[in-house]
Amino acid sequence: MINRLVYIFLGVGILLGLPQCAGTSSKGLTVKGKVTDASNLRIFFDRLPIASQKIEVMAQSDIGTNGKFAISTENPVEAGIYRVRVGGHNVMLVLDGSERVIELTGTMGDMDNGSMVIKGSEESAKASVLTGKLNNKEIGIADIRKEIGNFDNPLTSL
Secondary structure, X not given: OHXXXXXXXXXXXXXXXXXXXXXXXXXXXXXXXXXXXXOOOEEEEEEEOOOOOOOEEEEEEEOOOOOEEXXXXXXXXXXEEXXXXXXXXXXXXXXXXXXXXXXXXXXXXXXXXXOOEEEOOHHHHHHHHHHHHHXXXXXXXXXXXXXXXXXXXXXXXX
């Protein structure tokens, strides 16, 4: 009888632990991907302030020798403007708070020029392309004002 109870408790414990092993262990946001020319560097996920001037580092991680990385927050993120940065390069993310996984693929240069492939946040992908066009002097302020009307998230206009 005692052996049977031990096996039942072990079985229940294993079954309860299995969901923790699947996919990402974070209940928050995971930003993962590959920055091909950033192997062995550190990558940061920052929340950019809207009302204050204090940038908050939400999470950080090392990039592997192959350029792959994964950064996870413990809790879901709030709607806001975030930045993923490696050294002096960064890509902005405009999040509505519902995102759980965002994938980034490209180079450090892609982060700056709007060529970074962003999956999991359509608004962030559109904002990245627009920022790249502005940085590359392909468009001006008047063009940006027109483009902002195409965004669903009002934070994008900031």
